[in-house]
Amino acid sequence: MCSTLWLQQSRTMKILPATAEDINIVVNWIDSKDACVRWAGPAVTYPIGTALLKKQISFSESNSFVCISEDFSGTAFSETGHSGAGHNGTGHSDRDDYHDQESIIGFGQLLHIDQHNYHLARIIIAPGRQGAGYGRRFCKKLIELAEQRCGRQVSLKVFKSNHAALHVYRGLGFSVVDAQSNSSTFYMVKALPLQNR
Secondary structure, X not given: OXXXXXXXXXXXXXXEEOOHHHHHHHHOOOOOHHHHHHHHOOOOOOOXXXXXXXXXXXXXXXXXXXXXXXXXXXXXXXXOOOEOOOOOOOOOOHHHHOOOOOOEEEEEEEEEEEOOEEEEEEEEEOHHHOOOOHHHHHHHHHHHHHHHOOOOEEEEEEEOOOHHHHHHHHHOOOEEOHHHOOOOEEEEEEEOXXXXX
8 A cells, every 4th residue: 555654764864845945945056057957957047046946847845855964853744744743742843943054965856747657856965965875865765755655667867968867876776768868868767666556
């Protein structure tokens, strides 16, 4: 049976639904038009305006996520972005417990394409946190969330020149689909296990 309650955390990071305030932090990581295209594709304009960006990437708290540093502690969140109990035991929500840009390691989206297919998009790790394996762990947690939501396949697109990301995605089990790739990007897919179906 597919689960609707999820807790995505490890010793080093935790995944939470992103908020509009988180987007304000993430856009500060994008310092050029080239970086914007590499992160979000040609549909997102640069310089980035937060209000327009939310429309351009179809932002919602059900498809957009942040990973939080290991010193953040909290509780489980449902797919709608609310904790199972509503509070973390201190009389306020987990969302109140982090608010500074140092807590946010990364941002990404898990887009629901159709009944059983999901798409990873706009994965980015904070500049000071890159190269420490957070991107791989973040993607792995988003893949696990797709499984919990009864996904059968996860896809993504990546620039062919982004060798670091390609290494991560291949290590996570993604394969290139030549028929859906083009001269600049690879279209990659990963089949998900049939357990809990």
